Amino acid sequence: MRLAALPLVATLFAIPAHARPPRLAVVVAVDSMGSDVFQRMLPRFRGGFRTLAEQGAYFPDARYEHAETVTSAGHATLSTGTSPWRHGITSNKLYDRASGKRVTVMWDPAVPLLDAPAGKDDTTPARIEAETLADRLVTATQGRGKAVAVSGKSRAALALAGRLGEAWWFHEGTGRFVTSAWYRKETPAWVQAFNDAAPADRGLGKPWTLSAPPAEYAGLDDRPYESDGWGLGRTFPHPVSRLAEGNAYTALACTPASSELVTDFAVRALSEAKLGKDDVPDLLLVSYSGVDRAYHLYGPYSWEMQDHLLRLDALLAGLFAAAEKAAGKGNVVVALTADHGGAAIPEEWAEAGLPGVRVSPATYERGLSQALEATFGAPGLVLGLEELDLFLDRRVISARGLDAVAVRRAAAAWLNAQPDVQLAVAEDDLPTAPDTQGLFPALRKTHFPGRSGDVLVVLKPWRVLDDQASGASHGSPWLYDAQVPLLLWGPGITPGIHPETVHPTDVAPTLSTLLEVGAPASAEGHPLSQALRLRR
Numbered sequence: 001m002r003l004a005a006l007p008l009v010a011t012l013f014a015i016p017a018h019a020r021p022p023r024l025a026v027v028v029a030v031d032s033m034g035s036d037v038f039q040r041m042l043p044r045f046r047g048g049f050r051t052l053a054e055q056g057a058y059f060p061d062a063r064y065e066h067a068e069t070v071t072s073a074g075h076a077t078l079s080t081g082t083s084p085w086r087h088g089i090t091s092n093k094l095y096d097r098a099s100g101k102r103v104t105v106m107w108d109p110a111v112p113l114l115d116a117p118a119g120k121d122d123t124t125p126a127r128i129e130a131e132t133l134a135d136r137l138v139t140a141t142q143g144r145g146k147a148v149a150v151s152g153k154s155r156a157a158l159a160l161a162g163r164l165g166e167a168w169w170f171h172e173g174t175g176r177f178v179t180s181a182w183y184r185k186e187t188p189a190w191v192q193a194f195n196d197a198a199p200a201d202r203g204l205g206k207p208w209t210l211s212a213p214p215a216e217y218a219g220l221d222d223r224p225y226e227s228d229g230w231g232l233g234r235t236f237p238h239p240v241s242r243l244a245e246g247n248a249y250t251a252l253a254c255t256p257a258s259s260e261l262v263t264d265f266a267v268r269a270l271s272e273a274k275l276g277k278d279d280v281p282d283l284l285l286v287s288y289s290g291v292d293r294a295y296h297l298y299g300p301y302s303w304e305m306q307d308h309l310l311r312l313d314a315l316l317a318g319l320f321a322a323a324e325k326a327a328g329k330g331n332v333v334v335a336l337t338a339d340h341g342g343a344a345i346p347e348e349w350a351e352a353g354l355p356g357v358r359v360s361p362a363t364y365e366r367g368l369s370q371a372l373e374a375t376f377g378a379p380g381l382v383l384g385l386e387e388l389d390l391f392l393d394r395r396v397i398s399a400r401g402l403d404a405v406a407v408r409r410a411a412a413a414w415l416n417a418q419p420d421v422q423l424a425v426a427e428d429d430l431p432t433a434p435d436t437q438g439l440f441p442a443l444r445k446t447h448f449p450g451r452s453g454d455v456l457v458v459l460k461p462w463r464v465l466d467d468q469a470s471g472a473s474h475g476s477p478w479l480y481d482a483q484v485p486l487l488l489w490g491p492g493i494t495p496g497i498h499p500e501t502v503h504p505t506d507v508a509p510t511l512s513t514l515l516e517v518g519a520p521a522s523a524e525g526h527p528l529s530q531a532l533r534l535r536r
Helices: 002-014 035-044 048-055 071-080 133-140 154-161 189-196 199-203 256-272 290-298 303-327 346-352 361-376 394-399 404-416 440-446 504-515
Strands: 024-030 057-063 093-095 102-104 147-151 166-171 176-178 282-288 332-337 357-359 382-386 389-392 421-426 455-459 463-465 483-489
Touching: 024 071, 024 154, 024 303, 024 504, 035 048, 035 057, 035 303, 035 483, 048 303, 048 332, 048 483, 057 504, 071 133, 071 154, 071 504, 093 382, 093 389, 102 382, 133 147, 133 282, 133 504, 147 154, 147 256, 154 166, 154 282, 166 256, 176 189, 189 256, 199 256, 256 282, 256 290, 256 303, 282 303, 290 303, 303 332, 332 504, 346 357, 357 361, 361 382, 361 404, 389 404, 394 404, 404 421, 404 455, 421 440, 440 455, 455 463, 483 504
Parallel strands: 024 282, 024 332, 147 166, 147 282, 357 463
Antiparallel strands: 057 483, 093 102, 166 176, 332 483, 382 389, 389 455, 421 455
16 A cells, blocks of 8 residues: 555655745836837837836737726726726716815825825725725735835825725925825834935936937927926926925926836835735835826927836836845736826827817816806806816706706707717716717716716817816827736746737736735726736
8 A cells, every 4th residue: 555655645746836926016007108108119118118028928908998097097997907987986086066176086184194284185095996906915815915005196006005005105295205194193214214315305406308319219309289387398408496385396296206206215115014025925006107297298209208218117127126136036026007098289189180179178167057057047057077077066956956867968968069079978878878989888987976977078089178278188088098008027927919909907807816815806807817827
């Protein structure tokens, strides 16, 4: 019997031990980096972007399935694996139904910031109605796994950290990294020391210059439809100055110096939070908001966008090296994508011969308000148009005894008659109206009852809703806003280029599979099995 068992014993010892999950997953979101921007810049990258594209799995066609492509919705979608119709983060801002005031989507005056004055910053993840990847990891590891999110924007950090992670972001009024009372009772000593060293001040007074010879930049530097906001001017070199109280560091936040600050803080968090130091997996989630700020001022084809991404490419190489130093080589998996893309400056499109039009939300608000007053005899029925969401004042509708459905449908009819509108639909008709243009699936996935507008509005392609006279914006379901790159790199990832369409909702389930923690509870996406190389 003992001799008969020997072959079995030998076989058991020949089977490799169960492969442990990576000790650290790094999630990177580059705000406003659409697929077209990334693909045009890829031949010029030499750092972190190039490493992921050449050594990892590259999906150039990841498409958001919701219609309102903005920062808060995109980051929440990445972290939860589902769309706004489940996670509830529909837009960056909305109108509070009770007060009629415009507020940020994750702001709560009862949850203050630490070491920063009270303001209108987003402060709480409580409005995220779905489990995030960070929540799942902390829960699945019974609190042993750690998740830290770092960003230049509060709404991005909160959406990535969820309820159980930890969120830190750059505060443009103070030049410090802050969090809210949701996550901490007091600022840790290491954050205090980081801030007290005043790293943001080193960027003030130092102009933003080109990092490569001018001949390497496509297009022109000076274009009349670019913005000269925050005192930066339209052309290189850009002066970076301290501004008035409340926005003292806003000019800095629009430059690559902001990405340097986010990277430095993230690297410091790696060591101070002891991420990747044991076999229980941890998460580092980093969002680069400065790219978006440059995009809004100068557009996706600008020298500024090109230069910011070239500099970020080098910064990412440093971030990934720091992650491997913390967790050990072969113990880090990276997922990189964007929260949305971005339309070109509409005047730039028009100059090229396309029907680019800058549409003022205030013009629609005034015209619609007058039309509804003429129809229903009640002034003040329109609160405002926020991205795709038209908000009506339900307090006025109720006080006047009006038929709310009739008012919403009348508003949609007026908007549908405007020459630059592709489609407007009252929320009452969203579930059942015939979908003659293929837009209803995206509109349904962007709609969350009680938070979305009374009417959802989609402008025609090449039309950009923007209350600024220059610069660029995003927020539509068209692919220049909705299509982003997605890259995976590390143990368990098979290198290769995958041209098939995937979705950012696949990021959280894919990382959950690699980390062996199960997918977030409301996730709709699927593990990208074509890029995975799993073994036992």
